[in-house]
Amino acid sequence: MVPAKKPQKDDSLEIMRHSASHVLAEAVLSMFPDARFGIGPATQDGFYYDFDLPRPLTPDDLPVIEAKMKELVAADLPFTRKELSKKDARSLFAKQPYKLELIEEIADEKVGVYRQGSFVDLCRGPHVASTGELKAFKLVSIAGAYWRGDEHNPMLQRVYGVGFATEQALADYLKNLEEAARRDHRKLGKELDLFSIHEEAGPGLVHWHPKGATIRRVIEDFWKDEHFKRGYDLVYTPHIGKLDLWKTSGHWNFYRENMYDPIDVEGQEYVIKPMNCIGHILIYKTSQRSYRELPLRYAELGTVYRYERSGVLHGLSRVRGFTQDDAHIFCRFDQLEDEVAGVLDLALFMVDTFGFSNYSIYLSTRPEKYAGDTKVWEEATDTLARALERQTLAYEIDPGEGVFYGPKIDIKFEDAVGRGWQGPTIQVDFNLPQRFDVNYVGEDGQEHMVAMVHRTVLGSMERFLASLIEHYGGAFPVWLAPVQAVVIPIADRHLEYARKLEAELRSEGVRGVVDARSETVNMKIRKAQLEKVPYMLVVGDREVADATVSVRLRSGEQVNAQPFADFKQKLKGIIASRSLELKL
RNA sequence: GCCAGCGUAGCUCAGAGGUAGAGCGGCGGUUUCGUAAACCGCGGGUCGUCAGUUCAAAUCUGACCGCUGGCUCCA
Numbered sequence A: 001m002v003p004a005k006k007p008q009k010d011d012s013l014e015i016m017r018h019s020a021s022h023v024l025a026e027a028v029l030s031m032f033p034d035a036r037f038g039i040g041p042a043t044q045d046g047f048y049y050d051f052d053l054p055r056p057l058t059p060d061d062l063p064v065i066e067a068k069m070k071e072l073v074a075a076d077l078p079f080t081r082k083e084l085s086k087k088d089a090r091s092l093f094a095k096q097p098y099k100l101e102l103i104e105e106i107a108d109e110k111v112g113v114y115r116q117g118s119f120v121d122l123c124r125g126p127h128v129a130s131t132g133e134l135k136a137f138k139l140v141s142i143a144g145a146y147w148r149g150d151e152h153n154p155m156l157q158r159v160y161g162v163g164f165a166t167e168q169a170l171a172d173y174l175k176n177l178e179e180a181a182r183r184d185h186r187k188l189g190k191e192l193d194l195f196s197i198h199e200e201a202g203p204g205l206v207h208w209h210p211k212g213a214t215i216r217r218v219i220e221d222f223w224k225d226e227h228f229k230r231g232y233d234l235v236y237t238p239h240i241g242k243l244d245l246w247k248t249s250g251h252w253n254f255y256r257e258n259m260y261d262p263i264d265v266e267g268q269e270y271v272i273k274p275m276n277c278i279g280h281i282l283i284y285k286t287s288q289r290s291y292r293e294l295p296l297r298y299a300e301l302g303t304v305y306r307y308e309r310s311g312v313l314h315g316l317s318r319v320r321g322f323t324q325d326d327a328h329i330f331c332r333f334d335q336l337e338d339e340v341a342g343v344l345d346l347a348l349f350m351v352d353t354f355g356f357s358n359y360s361i362y363l364s365t366r367p368e369k370y371a372g373d374t375k376v377w378e379e380a381t382d383t384l385a386r387a388l389e390r391q392t393l394a395y396e397i398d399p400g401e402g403v404f405y406g407p408k409i410d411i412k413f414e415d416a417v418g419r420g421w422q423g424p425t426i427q428v429d430f431n432l433p434q435r436f437d438v439n440y441v442g443e444d445g446q447e448h449m450v451a452m453v454h455r456t457v458l459g460s461m462e463r464f465l466a467s468l469i470e471h472y473g474g475a476f477p478v479w480l481a482p483v484q485a486v487v488i489p490i491a492d493r494h495l496e497y498a499r500k501l502e503a504e505l506r507s508e509g510v511r512g513v514v515d516a517r518s519e520t521v522n523m524k525i526r527k528a529q530l531e532k533v534p535y536m537l538v539v540g541d542r543e544v545a546d547a548t549v550s551v552r553l554r555s556g557e558q559v560n561a562q563p564f565a566d567f568k569q570k571l572k573g574i575i576a577s578r579s580l581e582l583k584l
Numbered sequence B: 001g002c003c004a005g006c007g008u009a010g011c012u013c014a015g016a017g018g019u020a021g022a023g024c025g026g027c028g029g030u031u032u033c034g035u036a037a038a039c040c041g042c043g044g045g046u047c048g049u050c051a052g053u054u055c056a057a058a059u060c061u062g063a064c065c066g067c068u069g070g071c072u073c074c075a
Helices: A011-031 A061-074 A086-092 A097-105 A167-182 A185-191 A210-229 A243-249 A277-284 A333-353 A374-390 A461-472 A492-507 A521-530 A541-546 A564-576
Strands: A046-052 A080-085 A110-116 A119-122 A136-146 A155-164 A195-197 A206-208 A240-242 A263-265 A268-272 A296-305 A321-331 A358-364 A396-398 A408-414 A420-429 A439-441 A447-449 A451-460 A485-489 A512-514 A535-539 A548-553 A558-563
Touching (some): A011 A110, A011 A136, A011 A155, A080 A086, A206 A210, A210 A296, A243 A277, A321 A333, A358 A374, A420 A461, A492 A512, A492 A535, A492 A564, A541 A558
Parallel strands (some): A485 A535
Antiparallel strands (some): A263 A268, A296 A321, A548 A558
């Protein structure tokens, strides 16, 4: 395990990285005198610079550029700053169209210009005093990037680097990257036989193998039970439905690019659902609802299909078909705060149960394009904030990042190697209740619009499994492990006893399995270790005679000869409590 | 979708114009073993797909499909 890496806001590091990007630009300039320059900021771990070059860069160029950078660092060139009038700046950057564009957007009449060696850049600064201060950096990749991040603009070539204050910090960072690669869910998914994605079946479509499906089933059972306890009703809704519904909802207008084309069914157009909300609304609307029966909470593990551009697909974390752990809460506005607080409590309970201890919470407010009126928006946003404060949760405001139909709360959690994951989201919706006329009869006998909340606590089963795999590096907590105990008979004469133990475990819901192969104990242990099975029960003459098991934990720890009945009881306790501990 | 790279056996990878190789896994035997790889043997690939260049293509060219890293977008 590698400790979670907390990104530190460190100005000197940022200055160093930004300076490194200028050195990168100078190195590229020396190779391509006609290069045009985009921007070159510091990033979370390093820096990049965007270039418009006469030929595409390839990975082979990176060491060459890096060597050139090292030369520039060794030359210890001073960074010098100058202020120019915009006019002078325009003539200085006459051959740099991207820089000219930037100059026009600067409000001041004066612009800052930094020079080091043969490279001059439009730049606010600050920078290190000279290139010799750049200690530890490495170019890591090249990529295409649209000028100003807009896909209608030309694509520039971006060179990414990482940079740190010391060689040690750089080495640590690279080691952390390796560790992350070892935990990559795509790699572990294959090694642990959890899932597959097939070219023949289509990209972004996941096939869950028995072991992956077991983990999913355990999560789903837990999820359903927990929702039932917290007052949710479980529902099921169909995967396809008439297009007209999606026109009414507005999705056909606003979300069409993510939807698959309609299919013809007896002359009617049907679409595959990209979201579950409409089905839940239809269920709500099957009878006239009284204020007395609210809130209604409909939960569904609903499988949806969305078109995603081919370039964005990624293992389990970005797919085209996925199952959301969805729910929609229909309530009165005066119940909204309680409901949101309840969802927060559930969400954090889930995050905590699955062993994620680092998370942060964001409240997203009204974006520029929105539905509903501003007053309702403000009230709902305040309600979300109050719910957060009531749960004494620290949060940050993400201004303008709400969905067009309402404000939302996002919870992002970090895995064991410091990677961030989108976790629970809670969204208030002012749009659908209006479009579908979702209402209830109030105390006053009048119809009132409901407050509708969309929420998921795991996100999707696919993405959530990806986060679990990477968080645990495939060594799942006992309650989630696809195989919880392997029984290893030493010789064939111990097979009968081994099978008896297997049957006893399984009859009590414990996922035990005998390794009955004609293999050495060493081999069987090795296989179980590689599969990250929590417990290995070695049984030979002694164990058969005494009705015991010799337990090896996946950590390598050993507990010799304990009565099988005792072991089974302890194991059941660990599973029932969803403990993250292995120790019996 | 866009930019760059990549696609060889189930897996991990070597081979770079002259007809395909290793390790592991698999299969058949032998072995019956005390905590991370027992031993012997045997199979297995129209080298992502389709075109083209060539006497000859896994190798060169093009298109398509898919994957990887980014960009844009997101559960």
